[in-house]
Amino acid sequence: MATLLHLDSSVFSGSASSSRPVTEAFRKAWLEQHPEGTVVYRDLAADPVPHITADAHLAGFTAPDDHTPEQSAAFSARVRLIEELESADAILIGAPMYNFSIPSTLKAWLDNVILFGRTAGVDAPAAKGTPVTVVASRGGSYAPGTPREGMEYVQNFLGATLRDTLQLDLDFIVPELTMAPTNPAMSELIPLFEASREKALQDAQVKGKAVAARISA
Template identity: 55%
Template sequence: MPTLLHIDSSAFTDGSVSREVSAAFRAAWQAQHPDGTVIHRDLAARPVPHLDADGISASAVPADGRSPAQAAAFALREELMSELEQADAVVIGTPMYNFTIPSSLKAWLDQVILVGRTAGESPSAAGKPVTVVAARGGSYAPGAPREPYEFVTTYLEKVLTGMLSLEVDFIVPEFTLAPVVPAMAGFVQQAADSKARALEDAERKAKALAA
């Protein structure tokens, strides 16, 4: 039975474009796999704790030698890593906060990246397809004035491919703040067009993966 791992990280539930587009991807995937399983990690509603000393050190200690704190910390890492390993496809919805990803998503990444298992010479989820919906309030596209400040796709492409060896594809809706920021009123149409393309891309990519 196919499994989709669906991760959302926007702090907002209403009006979040990254959530709307990741949900469209999920709906299209489920339409192709009506008997499939969806694991939904809402990192805003249920934040994953940041990786701490117990979670780091536990991986170097045999299970029967771990302290209670180490055992609890590694049990969470085990749960999150297993979800990634068992999924046939992954969709991640992320906004841009202060030029990069939300700390909630970084916390999830730190928990699932473990050299010798999910990272390293033979990553356990290597080749798994991951679609990232990377929404941003303005434009950071090539040639845009703020292109040098784009650390969402640049970071995620490196960490997801370079450490986890996943196959990553991006959907990038832009100008998401235009409808609510008066100074960006001139970009409202670009925002609508960008979101429409993102929704179409999400449905198309989900169907292609299902096929």
């Protein structure tokens, strides 16, 4: 059966989040194509994974027989996350922009699953080529040509980690101007926000089905 690894990292739940409704639309479309499929879900805000520790880090470069008890415990938790990544046929990530970058909970997940010699740093990393769709919601606009283009670190960072390091097949959906309804200074941008949100929901449905069809092929 096909497996979708779905990660959300927004601190807001339900419709209060700008990224969760979009990831839910993708997931629903994917499941319509794979009704018997498996979804491995992690809500990194509600149930964060451990931040990387010295034991968890050093264990990745130490032979298992030489692990200390502390390294073995820390590394086993890390391996569970890596195996979820390796077993996925597709990956879906909700990655809202917080203070110009990704949530720390998502960074913690990345620090755990990036393991040189296994998922990175080799000719054929373990999850190479797996399609990953990232819903990168943001309160303003950081698109090319906008005044804040140079402050966009979500897509740039995830491009470096997911595409260049893990060698996943990366695609983005970007709902933007999400603060327009609540920030009076952005009130004139509400129509643009609504259009961006609608496009993101439509893109999620289309891409969810397309990724599912790719797996079926």
